[in-house]
Amino acid sequence: MNAKPVPTSPALPAGRLEEQFADKAPLYTSSEALAEASRCLYCFDAPCMRACPTHIDVATFIRKIGSGNVKGSARTILDANLLGASCSRACPVEVLCEGACVYTGWGRKPIAIGRLQRFAMARGASPELLPRAPRTGKSVGLVGAGPASLACAAKLVLFGHDAVVYEKGTLPGGLDVSGIAPYKLDAESALDEVRFLLALGVELRTRVEIGKDVQPAELLAKHDALFLGPGLGADSRLPIPGADGAGVFGAVEWIARMKLDPQLSIAGVTHAAVLGGGNTALDVVREFAQLGVPNVRLVYRRGESELPAYAHEWSAAKKEGVQLVPNAVATEIVLEQGRAKALKLARAHDGKPTAEALPALDADLVVFAIGQARLAEFAARFPDVRTTKEGRIETDASGRTANARIWAGGDARNGGMEVVNAVAEGQDAARAIDAELRAGGVTRGS
Amino acid sequence: MPDLSTNLAGIQSPNPFWLASAPPTNSGEQVQRAFDAGWGGAVWKTLGNPIVNVSSRLGSVDYGDRRMIGLNNIELITDRPLDVNLREIAEVKKRYPKHAVVVSLMFDTRDEWREAIRRSEDTGCDGLELNFGCPHGMCERGMGSAVGQEPKVLEELVRWVMDVANVPVIAKLTPNVSHIEDPALAAVRGGASALSLINTVQSVMGVDLDRLVPLPRVGNLSTHGGLCGPAVKPIALRMVGVLARDPRVTVPISGIGGISTWRDAAEFLALGATNVQVCTAVMHHGYRIVEDLIDGLDAYLASKEMKSVSELVGRATPAFVEWGELDLNHHVVAKIDAATCIGCQLCHVACHDGAHQCIHLPGTPAHAGHVAPMAKFAAERARAANPASPYRVPWVDETECVGCNLCALVCPVEGCITMVEQRRASAKDTWHDRMATGRDHVPGGLKDLR
Ligand SMILES: Cc1cc2nc3c(=O)[nH]c(=O)nc-3n(C[C@H](O)[C@H](O)[C@H](O)COP(=O)(O)OP(=O)(O)OC[C@H]3O[C@@H](n4cnc5c(N)ncnc54)[C@H](O)[C@@H]3O)c2cc1C
Ligand SMILES: Cc1cc2nc3c(=O)[nH]c(=O)nc-3n(C[C@H](O)[C@H](O)[C@H](O)COP(=O)(O)O)c2cc1C
Ligand code: SF4
Ligand code: SF4
Ligand code: SF4
Numbered sequence: 001m002n003a004k005p006v007p008t009s010p011a012l013p014a015g016r017l018e019e020q021f022a023d024k025a026p027l028y029t030s031s032e033a034l035a036e037a038s039r040c041l042y043c044f045d046a047p048c049m050r051a052c053p054t055h056i057d058v059a060t061f062i063r064k065i066g067s068g069n070v071k072g073s074a075r076t077i078l079d080a081n082l083l084g085a086s087c088s089r090a091c092p093v094e095v096l097c098e099g100a101c102v103y104t105g106w107g108r109k110p111i112a113i114g115r116l117q118r119f120a121m122a123r124g125a126s127p128e129l130l131p132r133a134p135r136t137g138k139s140v141g142l143v144g145a146g147p148a149s150l151a152c153a154a155k156l157v158l159f160g161h162d163a164v165v166y167e168k169g170t171l172p173g174g175l176d177v178s179g180i181a182p183y184k185l186d187a188e189s190a191l192d193e194v195r196f197l198l199a200l201g202v203e204l205r206t207r208v209e210i211g212k213d214v215q216p217a218e219l220l221a222k223h224d225a226l227f228l229g230p231g232l233g234a235d236s237r238l239p240i241p242g243a244d245g246a247g248v249f250g251a252v253e254w255i256a257r258m259k260l261d262p263q264l265s266i267a268g269v270t271h272a273a274v275l276g277g278g279n280t281a282l283d284v285v286r287e288f289a290q291l292g293v294p295n296v297r298l299v300y301r302r303g304e305s306e307l308p309a310y311a312h313e314w315s316a317a318k319k320e321g322v323q324l325v326p327n328a329v330a331t332e333i334v335l336e337q338g339r340a341k342a343l344k345l346a347r348a349h350d351g352k353p354t355a356e357a358l359p360a361l362d363a364d365l366v367v368f369a370i371g372q373a374r375l376a377e378f379a380a381r382f383p384d385v386r387t388t389k390e391g392r393i394e395t396d397a398s399g400r401t402a403n404a405r406i407w408a409g410g411d412a413r414n415g416g417m418e419v420v421n422a423v424a425e426g427q428d429a430a431r432a433i434d435a436e437l438r439a440g441g442v443t444r445g446s
Numbered sequence: 447m448p449d450l451s452t453n454l455a456g457i458q459s460p461n462p463f464w465l466a467s468a469p470p471t472n473s474g475e476q477v478q479r480a481f482d483a484g485w486g487g488a489v490w491k492t493l494g495n496p497i498v499n500v501s502s503r504l505g506s507v508d509y510g511d512r513r514m515i516g517l518n519n520i521e522l523i524t525d526r527p528l529d530v531n532l533r534e535i536a537e538v539k540k541r542y543p544k545h546a547v548v549v550s551l552m553f554d555t556r557d558e559w560r561e562a563i564r565r566s567e568d569t570g571c572d573g574l575e576l577n578f579g580c581p582h583g584m585c586e587r588g589m590g591s592a593v594g595q596e597p598k599v600l601e602e603l604v605r606w607v608m609d610v611a612n613v614p615v616i617a618k619l620t621p622n623v624s625h626i627e628d629p630a631l632a633a634v635r636g637g638a639s640a641l642s643l644i645n646t647v648q649s650v651m652g653v654d655l656d657r658l659v660p661l662p663r664v665g666n667l668s669t670h671g672g673l674c675g676p677a678v679k680p681i682a683l684r685m686v687g688v689l690a691r692d693p694r695v696t697v698p699i700s701g702i703g704g705i706s707t708w709r710d711a712a713e714f715l716a717l718g719a720t721n722v723q724v725c726t727a728v729m730h731h732g733y734r735i736v737e738d739l740i741d742g743l744d745a746y747l748a749s750k751e752m753k754s755v756s757e758l759v760g761r762a763t764p765a766f767v768e769w770g771e772l773d774l775n776h777h778v779v780a781k782i783d784a785a786t787c788i789g790c791q792l793c794h795v796a797c798h799d800g801a802h803q804c805i806h807l808p809g810t811p812a813h814a815g816h817v818a819p820m821a822k823f824a825a826e827r828a829r830a831a832n833p834a835s836p837y838r839v840p841w842v843d844e845t846e847c848v849g850c851n852l853c854a855l856v857c858p859v860e861g862c863i864t865m866v867e868q869r870r871a872s873a874k875d876t877w878h879d880r881m882a883t884g885r886d887h888v889p890g891g892l893k894d895l896r
Binding site: 030072 | 511512707708709731732734735737738741742745858859860
């Protein structure tokens, strides 16, 4: 195992496609923040707070921006959500806090809660805002360095325990670093937040894959309790001819390379086709459109009104010029010298393919956005850890699995939600683990 | 962490934030919730002989989208039986020994005062506050501000109280007087342990233009009430400052009036208040605001490296002087930052119509001028001021600018207009200096017409 120090900003090489994106909601200036904060009604038992999965006391942090107490504002946010900075940019606020804001129901523009939260975190957050309990000498091992594990680990460190995070990749942050659309959150900013959390005392070991480099039994012997936050598995692909050609990607893989890999280029790409209709598919088509690909098509097996993605994302994609190819299923990716050239389609009825062929589409870039594999196999390596039939790790409300020393949270537990849900689950688990460790309920080797 | 605890004339509290005597301190259940939320003390809703209240009672001034920047009430003192209040006060004090519990009183005869004080002290309360402030209803019965406006009566009444009281006594003053020093000094002479101010300012909230009845309306009639909330803060700050700097006022001051945020509170403390009391902000938003009051004050003190609240108390008082002490050679002029200007030209219209005609639109020359009569040619000044004026950015004729601040106050862009110091002369020169040295004649008056 190599404990790799986290490089300081900027760590990522230049020349990545991500750098071409504009920030869709830039950091407020002080006077913009003050003006927006002063619109907030400081609702009692505010619906925005209830709608936030981590229950940030939105009304209070906004009032503190208004009173000029920006540090206190950041403290209010951090008390409820240690990843308040990336959540402020990654969260689908339209369906969370801002969707619940009383102004929305009133037919007026809701308070820009996400942007105010970003402002408070950027201007006010610092490690000394977080109170720490004395060291306990207890140790927790966490699998995966995504938002779920990082939130859990940081909270545990604040509770006085040691927390060691094992990450199979080279960079920490999980999909928060490698998956969020760049016009919302860029990888460098997400890494800044990871650095903030590590600076609290979380220990990170990268390039360590649990189940391969280190076995579960070893972890159970080394730590008093474990937290599993491995996220979801690799992108799924349709088993059709041409699916392994050059210019064919899984969505998560493509996004990660677009954000992190300076070698990836889309020079010469004129026709992109994305298969799917969920939020990941929408992110990819919007990314292509914003990168200037002339023809961007979303191939979906049902009709427009049935798109599972957020309505606000689809209406933005349409404005950006994305075309929908509805009721269609890909049957073959036509390759020319091993490279994607066109996409053959069949008409779909009620989401299922029929024998009727549709006209083929030009496609020099094809992306599968039809979901990620579940980690049932991974979970099964831990004694007594079970998965549901949908492949989610099974736990009680606190995130505890049937193995009393193992908790789980994030996409692996909820089947794939948002960063903020992963944070909420990681923190909840940390509270439960802390209670158990203090009660002496679980210890190493037991 | 700075020490927030305070001591007002012997009354200790964990922080300087008290609830003022008003609806938020009506009952024991409320005061306990307030203490749980973090308030350091509470002055109970004024006790007296039973009264009957009217309905409705409150009115407010709104400003744009902001509700209740001023609140007005025609409520009287407590409408709950005395024995219930006293029992609850005793219970709260027992449960919260470290918090300040102060009983506010308003009675008529000497015997009533004596009896009320004895019964109040039996509750174990930490102090008494004498309500000489209520400016409506009670004053018609010879109490409240009727006492507060008559220094002799006030002094006599304080003496009655001090004869029998064993706990510290705070005299709460009305702002509805022409010289706040008069009732304040009367209270000090009478022996009061501390002063608190302000109570509410006499006011009429508005007129219902359909019914043609003033507001708030009780049936088809109305009466004047008392104004409080953010709108009265500047009035209260002045009164607190005037008493804090007066060497004859030898007792501490509890500052009240329009305090909503930790900044407001810090300002009262800096101008000489030992602690503060809050009413309207809690009536608007609830006890929960105390979290930011404490958190914000704490962070402010730490940022100024002050170890306790007492280090802040009175720090701005020496800088609060009479007009005649101000330096007439201190001079500032407005500077517009073209890079951040949004071109709204509000500064231009404000200066042109409401000040001294020295902010001009780009491409327009300066006026002949009043301040520097033809000393420099207008066109030449225009060129010198801003040769390559960008789109819609106005320019300031510095020769004419009197440094009034108006443009900087109306400019919607933070930091766009700054007032830059350009002294008239290096030496300090005040009006008092001029009077003392016979230089107090300013040409252009009646004398010069003769
Ligand atoms: C394309 C895409 C866009 C998204 N956009 C948004 C968005 O805009 N807003 C939003 O809120 N959410 C978004 N999400 C969802 C969000 O990213 C996830 O819900 C969140 O990151 C889940 O966090 P996690 O910690 O559970 O898992 P992950 O973020 O997936 O992190 C898991 C980590 O565990 C590591 N790991 C896995 N197995 C092992 C092992 N055996 N040993 C060691 N390490 C291992 C992985 O390498 C990874 O770093 C998006 C998701 C995708 C796929
Ligand atoms: C509805 C209402 C009732 C009040 N009743 C009393 C009272 O009984 N005794 C008293 O001393 N002051 C009373 N006050 C005045 C407040 O204690 C306080 O002095 C005043 O409101 C100014 O502070 P603020 O601006 O924080 O509200 C009352 C104020 C209001 C709004
Ligand atoms: S619901 Fe909207 S207005 Fe109310 S507190 Fe939340 S952000 Fe402010
Ligand atoms: S605030 Fe409460 S007491 Fe006052 S009018 Fe409304 S409901 Fe009645
Ligand atoms: S008010 Fe400010 S922003 Fe507007 S024109 Fe004047 S200087 Fe420019």
